[in-house]
Amino acid sequence: xxxxxxxxxxxxxxxxxxxxxxxxxxxxxxxxxxxxxxxxxxxxxxxxxxxxxxxxxxxxxxxxxxxxxxxxxxxxxxxxxxxxxxxxxxxxxxxxxxxxxxxxxxxxxxxxxxxxxxxxxxxxxxxxxxxxxxxxxxxxxxxxxxxxxxxxxxxxxxxxxxxxxxxxxxxxxxxxxxxxxxxxxxxxxxxxxxxxxxxxxxxxxxxxxxxxxxxxxxx
Ligand code: AMP
Numbered sequence: 001x002x003x004x005x006x007x008x009x010x011x012x013x014x015x016x017x018x019x020x021x022x023x024x025x026x027x028x029x030x031x032x033x034x035x036x037x038x039x040x041x042x043x044x045x046x047x048x049x050x051x052x053x054x055x056x057x058x059x060x061x062x063x064x065x066x067x068x069x070x071x072x073x074x075x076x077x078x079x080x081x082x083x084x085x086x087x088x089x090x091x092x093x094x095x096x097x098x099x100x101x102x103x104x105x106x107x108x109x110x111x112x113x114x115x116x117x118x119x120x121x122x123x124x125x126x127x128x129x130x131x132x133x134x135x136x137x138x139x140x141x142x143x144x145x146x147x148x149x150x151x152x153x154x155x156x157x158x159x160x161x162x163x164x165x166x167x168x169x170x171x172x173x174x175x176x177x178x179x180x181x182x183x184x185x186x187x188x189x190x191x192x193x194x195x196x197x198x199x200x201x202x203x204x205x206x207x208x209x210x211x212x213x214x215x216x217x218x219x
Pocket of ligand 1: 063064066163
């Protein structure tokens with residue numbers, strides 16, 4: 001009879017005594033950065049006060065209405081999207097179209113909130129697939145906007161979104177283009193209106209409802 005070799009037992013890792021841990025502290029959520037407006041709680045600062053005005057940009061005589069200050073502010077961005085979406089609650093919208101480039105940011109958020117798709121309206125030559133386009137007049141020269149040929153299904157109800165309406169030239173070209181593709185334009189939403197430049201009236205003459213949140217007098 002062969003004696004069995006005693007098998008070596010695998011060493012058992014000794015359990016470390018549980019560290020005397022203090023109660024796990026909740027990780028603090030970063031607070032939305034308040035907008036600097038002395039004495040006014042950030043949540044009450046109106047949208048208009050969150051927009052930066054840059055005199056002489058991109059050229060002398062122009063006041064550029066810069067919405068980056070509004071977008072980077074959590075309260076402001078949330079409120080902006082809520083205010084743009086609220087009037088459309090319950091109405092039929094199949095897609096949101098946004099005009100390059102700031103219209104992508106706002107339109108994308110609005111589309112998400114409405115649970116519909118997003119159609120980018122882009123400047124000439126930027127889209128990778130087959131396109132249709134419309135040329136339009138600028139103050140100096142011409143420009144062109146395009147969408148993909150298959151972006152619209154005939155009869156789709158589309159809400160058009162951009163950051164600002166000035167003369168209305170860009171939005172009018174976008175409406176023509178979307179209509180040409182078979183869209184039914186249910187409205188146009190902008191954060192800012194420059195009423196002195198008459199864009200809103202020109203769009204309304206096309207039978208399209210215009211919604212704006214903030215007005216700045218002058219150009
Ligand atoms: P318009 O076609 O004249 O209505 O111009 C509207 C387009 O130009 C929008 O896409 C705006 O982003 C841009 N835009 C025109 N004027 C301004 C301005 N004063 N500040 C910021 N963006 C402007």
